Amino acid sequence: MKTPIILVNFKIYNEISGARGLELAKICEDVSSKTGVNISIAPQIIDLSYISEKVSIPIFSQHVDNIKPGSGTGKTTLEGIKAAKAVGTLINHSENRLKIADIDSIINRCRELGLISVVCTNTISVSKAVAMFNPTFIAVEPPELIGGDISVTDADPGIVKNTVKTIRDIAPDVKVLCGAGVKNGKDVKKAIELGAEGVLLASGVTKAKNPREVLEDLAKGAMK
Amino acid sequence: MKTPIILVNFKIYNEISGARGLELAKICEDVSSKTGVNISIAPQIIDLSYISEKVSIPIFSQHVDNIKPGSGTGKTTLEGIKAAKAVGTLINHSENRLKIADIDSIINRCRELGLISVVCTNTISVSKAVAMFNPTFIAVEPPELIGGDISVTDADPGIVKNTVKTIRDIAPDVKVLCGAGVKNGKDVKKAIELGAEGVLLASGVTKAKNPREVLEDLAKGAMK
């Protein structure tokens, strides 16, 4: 997966419901194609296959259950995510926290299936613990900053820098994203300067009056 | 919604993963169109919008969370289900049980949004309790028979008959489906004779060697 990465989590905002989700996905694809920056998306879970079929940028699931195909009405499997041609999944998002044994198992199964694991964490110590599982990415998001107006890169640059340094010492192959409050190219640039390989963001794009402009600005921040 | 209804729950079986899910949906659509019987489907949740776009039979979500659009990474909203042009949702399936206050709230919001609520229940007393919420359908499925070889209509016809009678006394507008072990047209016919307005089934179709034949047989059971 090419880095830096701008990973846009659509959450379940009204603004991305139905046709508007696909529209935003298309804009992400277009900006990615024009700027050459890796813009990946995590659409609403019910739209996963639908959007995956229609755009060519990397698609992530917002969540996965630690369950194998079979019974499990309403659950989401890694096998299903792969069959939908998504490239991976968010794991343990602050709005969908998982048990530690399930995180271990899901990351192992991602590896077996060739899927990218992006594990969200809330503190440096949780990041260190998750590093032991060797996921593809750790996305550190201080919960108190999520959905807010101030980027983690301004509010708490130390957590980004320390997470990057600490993870690098423990598990040099694990890449770090940072999230919470990220809104513009300046925030992305700062994140990269602090050692992150990209950002995870949501409302900054999904609720923007002009998402294309915001995405172009974010992409600019990701370019050399 | 036209009754009797044959509602096929795809669950998360390997057999309906990726392209095979759409294929099965198309077969359901085709048999429904040829027989005139209402065959509705509940695809894997990640395939909801994808399959909804491509077939014209009624689509149900397998699950919904009691959450409004907004934050809620990985959750499923009624508003999202509606925007995906699904007609309703399963609620409280035995593999995804819900809290009583959430069932109340979800059914109320289904009504406001014009969505069909299909609440799964495990006993006559739970069916009676749920009847108080006036959902569109109650689907009674004795958990010990789910996924088994013997249809509830043979193993425990009393639970179907009594559920129908009891619900009718309490909430005459609520329709009853029965599920668990339903496999063929004879089971469907028996369910209708016992007073049900259709069946909810899964493995009987999804794991069949020849799903088309099974569906044709089921549809025959639903015809006068």
Place this chain on the structure above:
Amino acid sequence: MKTPIILVNFKIYNEISGARGLELAKICEDVSSKTGVNISIAPQIIDLSYISEKVSIPIFSQHVDNIKPGSGTGKTTLEGIKAAKAVGTLINHSENRLKIADIDSIINRCRELGLISVVCTNTISVSKAVAMFNPTFIAVEPPELIGGDISVTDADPGIVKNTVKTIRDIAPDVKVLCGAGVKNGKDVKKAIELGAEGVLLASGVTKAKNPREVLEDLAKGAMK
């Protein structure tokens, strides 16, 4: 169980931790003994057997899991509650909501074991649904009023009156308690006038500067 009942939920307030929990239990016992009013208590779950051994007023568990004795580290069973000589349990408190199938099963097993079931509900429709399970008590507590300064009997007397009337029509043996914001004898009196057989309260007693005075006042409200 003698009614009217004043049922004091200790929750997990600091004010009832350790020795103070027992002290409050003793005050409840003393006021009950002096006034002849049924004052029952639901101590912190870790104090259940400890307080049950030392006071003679009725003790309730704050919660129970739908699990039988056996494995289940950290869970609470009805059999354990009974062996601790508690008389029953709160079920489905707004801070510990349960799945509908579990509520059904727990109430049935309370009946088998001779335990009193007090099911908390948040709306009239949930109360009606729960009435179908025939618990001993339904305690209606509008969640938005819990822990607040205005008693449900003032803020929403209609919900009490309607719950009582509706339950009486459905399940005449089920008794109704009301809760949320109840603080003094006047509130208790009003609750009884509205048809309730008592109140469920917490902070009004546990956080009072002088719990004895508050309890005496509450008891006065419960006397003819």
Place this chain on the structure above:
Amino acid sequence: MKTPIILVNFKIYNEISGARGLELAKICEDVSSKTGVNISIAPQIIDLSYISEKVSIPIFSQHVDNIKPGSGTGKTTLEGIKAAKAVGTLINHSENRLKIADIDSIINRCRELGLISVVCTNTISVSKAVAMFNPTFIAVEPPELIGGDISVTDADPGIVKNTVKTIRDIAPDVKVLCGAGVKNGKDVKKAIELGAEGVLLASGVTKAKNPREVLEDLAKGAMK
């Protein structure tokens, strides 16, 4: 805390309900006193304060919720555990798994409150992750062996040895217990030889015909 430790989890077995729980606690105390071996217990959660008052061996809670004193009907707090004069708590037992962010927070708060944290783990990688949180003890229990007839020290000595070695490299202060299938003094001796500082066991004691004999044998295994 003196090691080696024999930590007896009473679970919610019928055999330890009511008076029998206290009786077993007294036997544990007696054998500990006569042998000088640290036998600690985790009684049923509703018996925590009750048993803690009556015996002088170290008491652990079977579970704790990541919640502070306040509202939280039916929950268990660290502050409550401390006020009950228990010395610590099991965390993340396989029958009561926790989210990773909650484990981090609970261990930190144990440290602040001077409580002993015993985190149960199921694999070497989960043990490594938990080691990052620096709990007092990690108790490794392969879930497939829990409650079985073969001790983990026989069935999978490698997991004990490797856990000890791996933890020692990461967090030298963290002590390792092993559990699952442990039944006699030979198993305890083997556990200590493999580097563990004690064992966590349940049915081997609680379901024994003669728990005193079993405890004496276990203690013998823990002596030089």
